[in-house]
């Protein structure tokens with residue numbers, strides 16, 4: 001596309017120039033403008049030469065010379081050779097600077113001619129070697145075409161400028177060409193104005209390879225321009241081609257070169273970008289381009305045929321790319337959904353943490369209140385315990401109760417020795433044969449008559465069970481002669497019922513009941529030890545090895561004892 005634009009532009013310029021020349025410009029105007037244009041170009045050439053060789057070296061060349069002055073100033077060839085050697089050192093191995101350097105001939109004119117011939121000849125050879133356009137030797141003589149000399153100088157100037165900016169100075173005029181006619185003058189044929197230079201430029205452009213295979217279409221562009229120029233100039237004689245046309249063609253060539261350089265630079269940039277993005281183009285055969293695409297770790301080499309016969313391959317390639325694109329889009333959506341879900345979950349977790357923190361704070365406040373209440377409760381409980389046990393102490397740490405057994409069945413007719421029973425005393429009728437008085441009175445904490453129930457007997461003992469759980473030691477024992485009812489009072493009759501249960505059953509029942517009540521506040525351990533004291537011998541009744549373990553003897557006239565931690569029953 002770029003090539004087409006360049007070709008079209010160049011053709012348009014050439015056509016416009018030719019058209020202007022042929023139809024719009026009158027002969028009078030043309031001659032005037034031609035002379036003006038030639039003068040300007042001559043001044044440009046002279047000025048550049050003067051600048052290159054300096055004022056002294058260019059003493060024979062005015063800044064704005066006429067055609068004759070220009071021709072005479074360059075006639076010796078010294079300026080031309082020196083300028084050329086400045087641009088391309090050694091291009092002219094030897095410059096004949098003065099008559100003394102050559103043959104001494106008194107006739108200055110003859111000497112100048114010889115000098116001119118040698119220098120100009122060497123200049124011609126060097127210019128030809130560099131591929132630059134030159135002029136004919138006769139152009140330096142009177143009647144010669146100074147315009148050709150001007151063109152040659154301006155071409156050398158252009159070469160010099162391109163060389164100074166680092167470009168291939170000779171590329172414009174094919175400077176890489178080896179001189180094909182070394183040692184001969186480079187003479188432009190009259191029937192081919194600029195045709196040689198154009199041909200050289202085209203051939204060089206065709207060979208010019210800025211980036212390998214990427215400029216294969218360039219000859220077509222050159223051919224387009226060449227065709228136009230040739231079509232316009234082929235039927236023209238040299239004298240029919242005005243200087244204006246030559247000048248315009250030169251400008252066209254310069255514009256063409258500039259745009260071509262831009263185009264190649266742009267192509268270089270494009271190829272570099274494609275290489276950076278993982279796409280490389282290599283031309284493998286005419287009409288076939290191999291496209292190499294690298295995307296991440298996936299390398300796909302796709303051979304794209306530019307002919308219609310390979311359209312199915314293109315379709316398959318497009319389909320595959322479409323599927324990959326669809327899959328990629330789906331995965332992108334899935335990732336977005338996962339991210340959304342993650343954000344939602346994270347927000348939920350943060351909300352839960354906040355609620356948990358609030359609940360925990362509220363629980364702490366409630367717990368603080370409970371701890372305060374429990375502390376108060378314990379204080380009250382402790383106070384209550386102390387008061388309770390103080391009452392028990394006031395009642396007496398040792399309490400003695402008396403129970404009268406009723407008559408057993410079959411002995412109901414016998415008379416009782418109990419005369420009178422009050423709450424805390426009992427009167428006994430004794431035999432009068434031993435004393436003056438026949439009755440005696442005894443005081444106790446409480447006296448239970450024959451009709452007293454097991455419940456009534458235990459009622460005065462029950463407060464002591466609570467004292468046991470408060471840490472007080474308690475011992476309950478029964479004392480009396482054989483058959484007086486000790487076992488009955490402490491345990492109960494043989495056929496045991498709830499009403500007939502004695503003190504130990506009721507005491508233990510209360511003990512476990514209270515410990516169960518206080519289980520959230522206190523922890524109690526209960527153990528049982530059962531011993532027998534008989535005939536002043538103490539024996540452990542729970543020993544399982546068959547050998548009764550004897551305790552140290554005590555003077556107790558009891559049947560057996562029951563110890564329970566700090567509560568003991570003896571009867």
Ligand SMILES: Nc1ncnc2c1ncn2[C@@H]1O[C@H](COP(=O)(O)OP(=O)(O)OP(=O)(O)O)[C@@H](O)[C@H]1O
Pocket residue numbers: 404405406408450480481482483484485486487488489493559
């Ligand atoms: N309050 C009572 N009511 C009815 N029966 C009773 C009462 N007290 C004792 N008995 C009866 O009297 C009998 C003797 O009582 P118990 O065995 O308790 O006497 P004990 O003092 O333990 O005798 P020992 O010292 O020989 O063991 C038993 O048959 C018992 O049931």
